[in-house]
Each structure stands twice: as C-alpha cells, then as structure tokens.
Amino acid sequence: MTLFIMSWLSQHTLTLITFLPLAGAVAIAFLRRDAVPAIRRLTLATSLLTLLLAVQAFLDFSLDHPGMQFEENYSWIASPPIHYHVGLDGLSLLLILLTAFLTPLAVLASWESISSRVKEFHLFLLALETGLIGVFVSLDLFLFFIFWESMLIPMYFLIGVWGHERRVYAALKFILYTMAGSALMLVGILYLYSVTSTFDLPVILGALPSKWRSLPGSAEDLLFWAFFLAFAIKVPMFPFHTWLPDAHVEAPTAGSVILAGVLLKMGTYGMLRFCLPLFPHAAREFAPLVSVFAVIGILYGSLVAMVQPDMKKLVAYSSVAHLGFVVLGIFAFNMSGIEGAIYQMCNHGVSTGALFILVGMLYDRRHTRLIKEFGGIASQLPVYSTFFMIVALSSLGLPMLNGFVGEFLIILGTFRARAVIAAVAALGVVLAAVYLLWMYQRVFFGEMTNEKNRSLEDCTAREKIILVALVLVILLMGVYPQPFLRRMDSTVTRVIRQVEPSTLALKLPAGRAGRCR
C-alpha cells in the first residue's frame, strides 16, 4: 500500500506541488478563526513542504532531456477537448522553485505585521501559490488561462483588504489592467483553437506552421499582439506600467513580495512560452520595436525610481527597469540573451522580494516608508543595514552576487543582436547603482536627524532567518550559477530553434528560415 502511494506520488509530482498549497488553504478554512498561531504554522508548514517538493523536482530534473518532464495528461472536458496537461522544462522549473521559495518567506514576513483577519489572509496566500504554480506548469492553453485568471482573485483580496490607504483603488486598477490584457489573449486562444481544434500547446506548436498558409497574412501579427499585450501589461512594460507602483505601494509586504517576485514573471514567462514559439515570424518582425520599448522602460524606470521619496515606490519603479532588461534579453533571440533573461527573472524575484521585505520591516517599526524620515540609522541597526547593503548590491548587479550574472548575460546577448540598444541599456546598470546607493546613503548614513529613529530595534530572530535565507540564495546564485543555467540549456536551445532557426542550425536549407507564406 505504501509502495503504491509512493509510486502514485512520484508520478504526480507536479499535481502535488501545484495543489498542495490549495489543500492547505482548504484545511485552514476548517480551522477556528481565533486559532491564529495554528493558522500561521499550518501555512508555513504547507509552503515549506511545497518548497521541499520543488527542490526535489529541481534535483530530479534530467539535464539531457530536451522536452517536458514530469508530464501528466488527462482529459478533463471532452468537448471542446480540454486536458489537464502539465509539464516542466528548464524555464518553468526555475519559476516554480522561485514561487515555492518566496511563499514561506512571505508567510514569515507577515508573521507579526498581519494581525487582522489572519485566517483569510493565509487562505488567500496559499490559494495564490497554487494559481501561480499552475500558470507555470500548464501546457494546455485553456488550463493556463484558468490559472492565469483565477490567481487574480486572491491577489485582489490581498491588496484590497490588507493593503494601505488607497488599497481599493490599487486593487481595482491591478485587476482591471490585467483582465483587459487577458481578454484579448482569450480571443487569441480561441482563434488558435478554431484553427487547430485543440488547446494542447505541444500539439498546436506542431500543427501551426502548416496552417499559416491558409490564414490571412495579418493573422500571425494580430495573434502575436493579442498574446503579447496581455504579457506586456503583466510584466509591466512601458507604457503599461502604471498599475505597478500603485499595487506595490498599497499591498501588504507579503503581497508586494509575491507580486514583484513571481507575478511579474508570469508576463515574461508567457512571452517565452507562447509569443516566441507560436508566432516566430511576428516575434522577429517586432523584436526591434519591443526592444526599444524595453529600453525606454529601463531608462524611464530608473530615472523615476531615482526621484521617489517613498522607498517602496522606489523599489517598485526599479522593477520596471529590471523587467525591461528581462524583455530585452528575451527578444535578443540568442542563447546568452534568453538564459540571462530567465536567470534575471529569478534574481529579480529574490532581490526585489528581499528589498520589499526589508522595507516592510522598517515600516513595521516606524509606520512610514519616506526616505526623508530616516537618515543615519546604520549605527542603530547594524545587522539590518548590512543585510540591506548586500541585497541592494545584488539588485544593482555587483559581481559575485546574483544580479551580475543575469544582467551581464542579457547585455552580452543583446549586444550580439542589437549593439546600439545594448549600449543604451547598459546605462540602466549605472542608473541602478545611482538610485539604490543614493537611497541607501540617505537612509543609513549621515547623522541621525530624526529623534524617533533612536528607539529603533534591530532585527529579531525571525527576521534574521528570512534575511539569511535570502542572502544565502543571492550568494549561491552569484557564485555558482551553473546548476541553474545548465537546467535551462536544452529549453533555451529549443526556444531559439523555434523562433530563429538560422542562428542555431545553419545546416538547414535557407528557405526554412525565411517567412514561409
């Protein structure tokens, strides 16, 4: 019997990882409202167990296998044919690991700061984790869309109920922006279905190239934009970024961590998973345009971050810049660009998540995030300021820390594809140093001008655990990126072969690379 259960579990690893948090949420629903410690512990235990399973999947992941691993495929709805089809490749593996890593930290970060409606908070947090992991593992477009949309509801409540002053506005803006984008994606999905009669991504990928001939010439371009807009809003790319600062500033710390750490990656994930492989010609055609907007995002995000009086808003705008780098890397269509982009997705998740947690810790103590309220607190909070320094340096891409690897690869890749744009984007690296270090200087150095800061207390044991975990990962990813990069090799090769056959396989007849209409 045990053997049977073990083998069942090993065959359904992904389903287990995806739905374990939801099971935890259901269990919490049955707990008493005032059993606060039990609720927190159960949430933490569930999310840690999920992390454990994700790490196990990371270790079990085979390096040579080019396709999907841990695949599960069952029929769910017969007509229209919709399958519960999930699988893991190098891209989704890292993202579910990131999700599973950040969720327990988010739970720990809200251990003391969330004191009202604790039950619902943790319920939504766990439901959100299931939604996010589901997005990354779905291989059926319908299933993907279900997860993509349903993850909005817990996030909406997290911002709207536990957020700060303008929470209702921020929550509505967040949900409306995202839904506007995904509405068009739904039409795109339906159109793909009407062309190929399936929602199964691998099948569509196989069938689509032979169908373009029979479709109107603009079909691929329109489909590309229908998908791309949904993802661009999620990333968010300039000029669709305006929901992000509002959502970040108003969300509770845990919400910001998940929002910046994982949610934004749904957009870049979608570009890699759908836009490039499904619509390679359109992707190539519009790559210069997309790159220009990515660079605008980098510069604009950095410059606006520089002048923010609010630390959380500064971090939020820095996300716009960082994600601009990711998009740039993706649309370079070469090995280092895309690998750098995927790596940077994880880096940004860890570093920006850490920055939000750090700002949240300060907010818990002083109930303000304004830079001018602080100054000279380094002597008061030595441990805290050390951690803040490491994380800030990781975020601005100091060598030996994780951010460097990703940004370096992206700029290298972009340079090969579009040298001028790479040169401009490199300015963003300098600007990142400016806004982060300047903020650091104003908050931590100098004389302590505000008397209220004299009574600040340094990190508690719980906070140290969170920060040590984050810094360890930052160092590991900075010093030893190989295990991560190697796991995405075959996936990235596949994506590049799909979008730009010419760079990889020069042996193929030249005609295949051109626009075959």
Add this chain to the structure above:
Amino acid sequence: MTTDLLRILPETILAGFAVLVMVLEPFVPTARKTLLGWLALFGVVAAGGALVQISLPPGLAFGGSVQSDSFSFYFTLLFIVVAALSLLGSFDYLERDNISRGEFYALMLMATVGMCFMAASTDLMMIFIGLEISSLATYVLAGFKRHDARSNESALKYFLLGSFATAFFLYGIAFVYGLTGTSNLLDLGQRLAPPAQAPTLARVALVLMFVGLAFKVSTVPFQVWTPDVYQGAPAPVTALLSTGPKAAAFAVLLRVVLSALGSSSGLAFWLVWVSAALTMCMGNLAALAQSNIKRMLAYSAIAHAGYVLVGIAAAVSGDGMEGSPSVLYYLGAYALMNLGAFLLVAHLAGTGERATEIEDLTGLAYERPGVAACLTVFMLSLAGLPTTAGFFGKFYVFRAAVHAHLVGLTVLAVLNSVVSVYYYLAVVVAMYMREGKTRASTLKVPWPLRVALAASIIGIFYLGLFPNHFLFVTNLRDAALLFTR
C-alpha cells in the same frame, strides 16, 4: 393521443397544481399560506420528475404544434429549476413583508407553464399563447406588493411595454400567415421555397417578431423598462423575471432566426449582430453608474442578454451546431447565478426592501462572512472569472463566435466583460474592503433560502468545473427538427 399527452405532461402537472393552489387558497388560514407555497413547490418537483421519467423519442405532438426533443427538454428543465429556486426564495420574503397569499404561488406556476410552452412549441400561435400566459402571470407578480408605489409602477410599466411587445410579435405572425398560409415554423421551409428569394414581407415579419422578442429579452433599444421593473418588483419576482421569461424568449428567438424565416436573408444575422453589440455596450456602461444593487443587476442582465446574442449571431452565421448549444449553456449558467444574486439581495434588503444600495452592504463580510462569500461567488461568476459557470458560459459563447469568424464581435464582447468586472467588484469592495456598520439585514438566512443558495452555488461550480456532464443535455443533435434549413 396518449403520447401527445405524455409529451406535455410536465406542463399539465404544473397547470394542475396552479389550479389546485387557487382552489385551496380560501381554505387555508392567513397565517399558514406558506403551506400553499410548499404545495406549489411539490408540483414543480413532480413536473420535474415527470419530465425526467418520460423518455419518449423526439417527436411532434398535437398536429405539429408542440415538439419534444432535447431542446424543449433542456428548457423545461431550466424553467422548473428556476421556478423551484424562486419559490424557495420567496417563502420567507412574503412572510416578512406580509404579502403571503396563495395567488403568488399559483401565478408562479402559471408563468412557468407559459415559458415551457414558449420553448416547446413550433407553431407561432402556440408560442404566442405561451408568451401571453407567462406574461400575464408575471405582470401581476411584478405588482404583488399592492401598497408599494414602486411595485405598482413596475407592474404598470411592465404591462404596458409588454403588451406593446406582444402586439409586435403578433403582427409579425399575421404577416407570416398572410404570406405563407401557415403559422408553423417547420412548414415555413417548404412554403417559402426557394428561400433565396424571400419576399420583402417575410423580412418585415422577421423584423416585427424580432422587435417583439427584443422587448422581452431587453436588448437595446428596447431595454428602457428593465431597470425600473426589476427595481420595483419584489426581489424574488425579479429573480424569476430576469431568468425564466428571458430564457424562454431567447428560446423562441433561436427558433425564429434558425427557421426558414431567418435564414432566408442576411437580415437576421445583422439584426442580431447589431443588437448584440449595442446591448453589451449599453448594459455595461450604464451598470457602471449604478449605486442601487437591484438596478445594477438589471443593467447587468441587459449586458448578459448581449452576450447571449453573440452566441445567437454565431448560431445564425454558422451551422447552428456550435452557437445554439453555447446559448443554451449560457442561459442555464446565467439563470443560476442571477437567481442566486437576486434571492440573496432580497434577503439582505430587509423588511420592505429598505437596504438595496450597494453602500448598504459596507462591512457585511465581517458580520455575515458566509453570506458575503456567497454573494462574492455570484458576482465573480457574473463577471466571468474562471472555475465558475459564468466563465465557461462566456468561453463557450466566444468560442462559437470565433469559430463562426465573428472575431470583431468577440473582441467587443471580451472588452465588455472586462468593464463589467468593475461594477461586480464594487459589491465585493463594499462588503470586504470598506469599514463600517452594515445597513443590510443581518438576520439568519432562513433555511429554504439556504437550500436555494446552496443549490445555485453548487450548480455554478459544478457547471464551471465539469461542463462536460452538462453539455450532453444541450447536445442538440437529436433536435434535428429545429434546424429546418
């Protein structure tokens, strides 16, 4: 003859119980009128049992005026569910407002009989009679709070505009009969041959009938009565009005536009296309501005009629095999979520329906978390978020539309459904995200209403997660007689 009678057994049972309730009414003491309600509910359940038990092969009855097939089976089942849930939701409402009388229950049953005949008939005269039966019953129901000015206003408006609409419909039938010598939709196919050269009068007839039905399903520009009537009528009646008669009128519309009359020209398609576009946009934009939850739901009902019309447009321009089932599914899903929402609003409004502003719901989630959670489910389903029936309904309709190459209309529809998220979430915002003491009724939810709510919530998730189990019912392949082209 026996088969003929068996084919209309559910309707006969409903009508029989309606008469029985009326006969027993004088003998039941005033305090115990709810007993009559339970009797009516028993009648509805019996009709449902009869419907499921009789398994006759699809066919015609009474000289081709009634057709029983999976199409009529589906709609009869839908009306029976709607009637049962509305009855469950009205017992305590009527007691609370001191208007518990036997007529109410009898009229509910008669309205249901009318709707069943609308969906099952293939003869335009028979459809008209069904329309009249259900309309007359619902006019009275809308004005059932005789001492309430808004209820009277509601009944009067509904009556005047409703009669106007049925007159249009009847005028259309007269044209059809004058032109072809038959009022049977199935025979039209032969009489109008060759369909390619349909005379102008056939188009006039089509437009007239479309206008009549457009009033009933409240599509733009014939929707003006809807908010006032929905707001003024007793809330359980509104629950019925916004689902049952609407679905019945859509059933007739589907039959008319798919008959030889509709397929004879592109006119039917463009009528449906244009009114779908207008109805969605107008309904959603107007709903944005509402502060009263009943009015908001009324405009949302208009918007949903627009989505259904998208499905009908797909049915008209395609072969009907994808559009029609999507319309049927949508109407079922919509009925469940809208009924649930209105019944809950009826409860929350308190005695005399005092608290029907969205603001009145402020802070409800902290006093009645269960009730707030239920209302949230209804709102999210109406907004079309995944794992609910509302999502799959929209998905199914949009899929049919894209398949019929109506990409432009689909884009308009999805953008509209994004707009709708805003006003549905306004209710959630009030309940969960604003602080304050709620003015809505915080009384315990009476158990018949609990049953009704539980049934609609289970239905919403069941249809949303396992639409497959349900789609076989809406599989219209054996309803071949419907598609006469």
